Amino acid sequence: MSRFNGQVAIVTGGALGIGGATARKLASEGAKVFIADIDDSSAALNVQSIKKTGGIAVASHIDVSQSGDIARMVDEAVDMYGRLDILVQNAFGVIAGESRIHGSALTVEEDNWDYGIDVLLKALYLGPKNAIPHMTATGGGSIINLASVHSFLQEPGMLVYESAKAGVVGMTRQMATEFGPDGIRVNAIAPGHIVGEGLAKIWKDNPTGHEFFADQYPLRRTGIPDDIANGIAFLCSEEASFITGHTLAIDGGLSVQLQEKFGLRQANYVRNNPDTNLPT
Numbered sequence: 376m377s378r379f380n381g382q383v384a385i386v387t388g389g390a391l392g393i394g395g396a397t398a399r400k401l402a403s404e405g406a407k408v409f410i411a412d413i414d415d416s417s418a419a420l421n422v423q424s425i426k427k428t429g430g431i432a433v434a435s436h437i438d439v440s441q442s443g444d445i446a447r448m449v450d451e452a453v454d455m456y457g458r459l460d461i462l463v464q465n466a467f468g469v470i471a472g473e474s475r476i477h478g479s480a481l482t483v484e485e486d487n488w489d490y491g492i493d494v495l496l497k498a499l500y501l502g503p504k505n506a507i508p509h510m511t512a513t514g515g516g517s518i519i520n521l522a523s524v525h526s527f528l529q530e531p532g533m534l535v536y537e538s539a540k541a542g543v544v545g546m547t548r549q550m551a552t553e554f555g556p557d558g559i560r561v562n563a564i565a566p567g568h569i570v571g572e573g574l575a576k577i578w579k580d581n582p583t584g585h586e587f588f589a590d591q592y593p594l595r596r597t598g599i600p601d602d603i604a605n606g607i608a609f610l611c612s613e614e615a616s617f618i619t620g621h622t623l624a625i626d627g628g629l630s631v632q633l634q635e636k637f638g639l640r641q642a643n644y645v646r647n648n649p650d651t652n653l654p655t
């Protein structure tokens with residue numbers, strides 16, 4: 376299947392995890408992929424693996440906390456490939472980034488609040504600001520924002536992440552309304568617990584913890600990056616041409632069950648095991 380033949384896609388945080396799988400998925404279906412990431416070596420490895428399977432991809436060192444980098448990202452992608460059709464706004468380190476911004480209104484330092492909001496929210500306004508003019512020049516495009524089940528489900532210590540991820544849902548709906556007439560569709564994905572390379576390392580040393588997490592899900596497993604990449608590819612495709620402003624939960628049913636019982640058990644696990652430094 377080549378749903379994205381002739382199209383150009385930028386994936387922020389496209390080296391590893393959800394972004395890594397998304398870059399491979401879009402490339403496998405014909406898109407020319409531009410990976411924007413701060414992890415140069417992992418990005419280069421992902422480009423290699425895409426090329427090995429006949430896909431087209433490049434990587435560039437882009438830090439989405441820097442507005443100049445986001446402008447350069449779009450310029451470089453359009454210079455290289457001549458157009459822009461898809462923008463996947465995914466970058467964030469669930470491991471390192473999340474521990475930095477952990478805390479409550481009483482404990483989060485102001486500079487960490489600023490960092491979290493810059494990477495998780497402001498970057499998602501700056502990406503479209505730079506990308507949309509190129510998309511409208513060729514008749515439209517698709518923007519996918521990474522939200523989270525934490526856009527809707529709250530727990531102590533997650534002020535910055537949850538504020539930003541709730542904002543992502545609002546921003547997605549706003550931009551869908553604003554730019555629909557220009558042929559731009561804007562959607563979000565709200566993943567549950569997705570085990571990419573980083574989380575896999577943590578769970579390897581704590582298999583019972585992983586089992587406990589999986590047990591909180593109606594489908595009795597946590598997710599893998601391909602679960603999200605498949606949803607992103609669908610939302611970017613022609614099959615989703617009448618879908619915009621939507622946030623699609625891909626969470627094994629986590630968010631539809633009774634949170635009083637299941638959400639609390641998971642939050643308590645994280646609270647009682649602070650050394651695991653786990654996102655949920």
Ligand code: NAD
Pocket residue numbers: 387388389390391392393394411412413414417437438439440464465466467468469470472494521522523524565566567568569570571572573654655
């Ligand atoms: P990950 O840590 O596996 O990968 C994140 C990628 O983003 C890495 O390649 C990293 O180098 C890159 N990155 C980090 N900061 C960056 C920056 N400032 N500029 C450019 N690149 C940067 O993360 P993941 O688990 O795949 O998460 C990806 C997205 O999905 C995030 O927005 C996260 O909030 C969201 N999400 C993840 C989960 C989960 O359980 N994994 C759940 C809900 C939402």
